[in-house]
Amino acid sequence: MKILSLDSSTESATCAVIDDNKLFGEITFNYKKQHSTVLMPMIDTLLKNLNMDIHSIDGFVVSKGPGSFTGLRIGAAVIKGLSQGTGKPFVGVSSLDALAYNLCYTSGIICPILDALRGNVYTALYNFTDNKLNMLGDHMLLSIEDLIKTLNNYNEPICFIGDAVPKFKDDLTSNIKQIRFSPANLNLARASSLGELGLKLLKSGIQDDLYSFAPFYLRKSQAEREYEKKLRSQVHE
Numbered sequence: 001m002k003i004l005s006l007d008s009s010t011e012s013a014t015c016a017v018i019d020d021n022k023l024f025g026e027i028t029f030n031y032k033k034q035h036s037t038v039l040m041p042m043i044d045t046l047l048k049n050l051n052m053d054i055h056s057i058d059g060f061v062v063s064k065g066p067g068s069f070t071g072l073r074i075g076a077a078v079i080k081g082l083s084q085g086t087g088k089p090f091v092g093v094s095s096l097d098a099l100a101y102n103l104c105y106t107s108g109i110i111c112p113i114l115d116a117l118r119g120n121v122y123t124a125l126y127n128f129t130d131n132k133l134n135m136l137g138d139h140m141l142l143s144i145e146d147l148i149k150t151l152n153n154y155n156e157p158i159c160f161i162g163d164a165v166p167k168f169k170d171d172l173t174s175n176i177k178q179i180r181f182s183p184a185n186l187n188l189a190r191a192s193s194l195g196e197l198g199l200k201l202l203k204s205g206i207q208d209d210l211y212s213f214a215p216f217y218l219r220k221s222q223a224e225r226e227y228e229k230k231l232r233s234q235v236h237e
Helices: 035-049 069-086 095-101 144-151 165-175 191-203 222-235
Strands: 003-007 013-018 023-029 059-065 090-094 109-117 120-123 126-129 132-135 140-143 158-161 179-181
Touching: 003 035, 003 069, 003 191, 013 035, 013 191, 023 035, 023 191, 035 069, 059 069, 059 095, 059 191, 069 090, 090 095, 090 191, 095 109, 095 120, 095 132, 095 191, 109 126, 109 144, 109 165, 120 144, 140 144, 144 165, 158 165, 165 179
Parallel strands: 003 059, 059 090, 109 158, 158 179
Antiparallel strands: 003 013, 013 023, 109 120, 120 140, 126 132
């Protein structure tokens, strides 16, 4: 089964074509957020260089969040459009799952962190045992202080990965004893990792519905928060 995967959940934009045994090609841009202008040309360039067209793809995988609200919406719209146009299935995969999968076979706890602004991170905890990535709990939106408290309950090495690492590296290093950090070449979203996880789901018959699928954000957007604040102020007037 040949699939095209796309991740636009962070500042990086990345797409890949893989099958069960091979990564055919992958393109990643880790520069600014220009997803609305780069995603479709990037997919087109990748397919042309592989001498493929969109109808040679058997399924699609997209990051479903958490991450950038705008990036997730754009990525979902692109993949839903391709799925509808080709009649091929698609599935959403957690951006945190995909980041953790970059560090498969790492011992100890794998902790992806994405910048959620205001001193907060999107995160989840994982380990890799029996050739399988295991999630330890749920996706979380935490302050960096609360994340440190949570991690200090584990007596294992912690390996961090994700776009929030540079921002909080000093805080993490100062407060966690057994600490590691992903190398720079792995410390970003990779469509190939997302694709491998999604391929397993599609092959097992799991897919998302074209009309009901929506990214998950873990928090409300700034516009939603401001709207609710406005409603509350009107109630008290």
